[in-house]
Structures are given as C-alpha cells and as structure tokens.
Amino acid sequence: MTNQSKSGTIYLMGIGPGDPELLTMQARKILTEVDYVVGYSLYVNQVSELTNNAILEHWAIGEELERAKRVIDLSADGNKVAMVSSGDIGIYGMSGPIFNILSDMQWNGKTPQVIVIPGISALQSASALLGSPLMQDFCTISLSDLLTDWPDIQNRITTASEGDFVVVFYNPKSKKRHWQLEAAFDSLKKCRPLDTPVGLVKNAFREDQEVVLVTLSTVMNVYHQIDMFTTVVVGNSTSYLFEGKFITPRGYEKKSGKSDEKK
Structure with a gap:
C-alpha cells in the first residue's frame, strides 16, 4: 500500500x-x-x-x-x-x-x-421480538444469489435442514428475486414437521415494525409480506409456538442439575 x-x-x-x-x-x-x-x-x-x-x-x-x-x-x-x-x-x-x-x-x-x-445484529433483534428461538445451534444463510451461486446456497440450506439447525434467513426476497425463499421452505419441509414455527420480523425496532408468527404449513399465506427488510427465522424439530412466542427449548429439562452456560 x-x-x-x-x-x-x-x-x-x-x-x-x-x-x-x-x-x-x-x-x-x-x-x-x-x-x-x-x-x-x-x-x-x-x-x-x-x-x-x-x-x-x-x-x-x-x-x-x-x-x-x-x-x-x-x-x-x-x-x-x-x-x-x-x-x-x-x-x-x-x-x-x-x-x-x-x-x-x-x-x-x-x-x-x-x-x-x-x-x-438483525438476528439478535429478531430473536428479541420473537421470544427465544435461538436457544440451540443455529445458522444464518443469505438468500441473495448476487454474490453466491444458488447451487451453493441450496446446498447450505439442505445441510442446515438435515442437521436440524434453527435457520435465520437474511436477504430473503426482493422485487426481482422472489422464488429462492419458497425453494428454501420446500427444502426445510423435507426434514421438519409442518407445524415448525416460522418467525418474520420486518423493520425491527423501527416505527413500521412488523412481527408475524406462522408455521411451515402456513407461511406461504403471508409470503407477500416478506421483503429485503425482513429477517426470517425457522425453528428446528423442538421449536414450538406458545402464547404468541417462538420458543426453542434450551434443553435444561433433560440435564437437570448440569449447566455449561457461558456467563
């Protein structure tokens, strides 16, 4: 330099x-x-x-x-x-x-x-508004194929689905790029129950904030609401909805008396 x-x-x-x-x-x-x-x-x-x-x-x-x-x-x-x-x-x-x-x-x-x-980060903001969706292993995947080829993105989605990760999708859908998120949902449906929670958070902590909770079976009903300002969170096999909250259990009930929580 x-x-x-x-x-x-x-x-x-x-x-x-x-x-x-x-x-x-x-x-x-x-x-x-x-x-x-x-x-x-x-x-x-x-x-x-x-x-x-x-x-x-x-x-x-x-x-x-x-x-x-x-x-x-x-x-x-x-x-x-x-x-x-x-x-x-x-x-x-x-x-x-x-x-x-x-x-x-x-x-x-x-x-x-x-x-x-x-x-x-967007995933932290979304998590705070949804409840506790990120209590187990999770991954983030950008669905924009401007910089990454779609086959590579698809492979990551498949791997995350098979590994039962909670998945956070960034850049889910734009005016010109609208089919990739539906393809991602289709991949996840192959490995997850249809009642798996899906959280949509648009414009988190701004005046026009929107928070929507659906499932893999009903997410296409609100597909039109998703844009580039939306963070999409899909639960794993243990995630569930309760009283308007998206919950992924941490697992303490299985390991009573044991903890490796990071302070």
Whole structure:
C-alpha cells in the first residue's frame, strides 16, 4: 500500500436496527468525533443527528466497492471516517469489502488504523421480538444469489435442514428475486414437521415494525409480506409456538442439575 504515513482512522460501525436507543455508547461517542460518515443513505440518515458537524456522504445500494474505496481514500488524507452499516457491520456488512481492499493494497495493519464497532445484529433483534428461538445451534444463510451461486446456497440450506439447525434467513426476497425463499421452505419441509414455527420480523425496532408468527404449513399465506427488510427465522424439530412466542427449548429439562452456560 502506497503512502502509509498519515494517521487516518476508519471506524467500521454497526448501528443496530435503527432505534437510537439501541446504538452502543461507543458508537455514539465516535460519531461525535469523526470527520466523515459514509454509508447507504438510509443508514447515514439514521445517525445524522448524532454527529458533530461531520460531512455526511450518502451512497446507493450497489456501490459497495466504490464506497469502501472512498473510505480508504479519505483515511489516507488523515481523516477519521465512520463507515456505517445496519445491524452488525461484520455480518453481511461492509467490513468485508474494506478488509478485502486493504489486503489487496498490501496494508501494513496499522495505517490507516481500522477499528470495528459492533452493533446489534438483525438476528439478535429478531430473536428479541420473537421470544427465544435461538436457544440451540443455529445458522444464518443469505438468500441473495448476487454474490453466491444458488447451487451453493441450496446446498447450505439442505445441510442446515438435515442437521436440524434453527435457520435465520437474511436477504430473503426482493422485487426481482422472489422464488429462492419458497425453494428454501420446500427444502426445510423435507426434514421438519409442518407445524415448525416460522418467525418474520420486518423493520425491527423501527416505527413500521412488523412481527408475524406462522408455521411451515402456513407461511406461504403471508409470503407477500416478506421483503429485503425482513429477517426470517425457522425453528428446528423442538421449536414450538406458545402464547404468541417462538420458543426453542434450551434443553435444561433433560440435564437437570448440569449447566455449561457461558456467563
């Protein structure tokens, strides 16, 4: 990487689901100190009032690599730059493109300094609103085939289904990409009871939040409600619905008196 003498800093910042109260104290502090805030327009707008005269750069979806290069260029001029992403920036977020480009540039690991600020992820937000769906082993699968070929995604769905994982689907459906989620449900139905819970959380902790609980047998009745702002959670063979909550038992009732809970 050429010219590594300046002391710019890149903050890779997860801003959580969008509610300012769910933004970490560390992120709030840094937003008051940076020179630039860069990100997808929706996310920049969500933190704009928390900055202290920072220059706000709004970018469109589909400009991820250009956005990452811009952040690196700004830091090379000695600026403190916050790259903001919804949820946690390390989960299907912008930390990947930044580190990929830096590695291609033979970054020395020090200049620019890169600091990752974690945020509340979409799967955590969805879990909190649904009940306790993630009490056993689970996996996340993005259904977007823009960057990953569909056969690879399908293989992961099949493996997760056969392994009885609770499955969290990111990027489930868009206007142009609408059949993949139905295919995923069909795969899961081969290994799971039709009364397996399915939780749909759209716009978690925002004004237009929607939480829907259905099952594998009835999910197609609400299929039209699912979009790119929806997180879809499908239970495993032990999951169930009770009083409006999605519950996956932790299993303590089978191991009374024993615990390996991480504090």
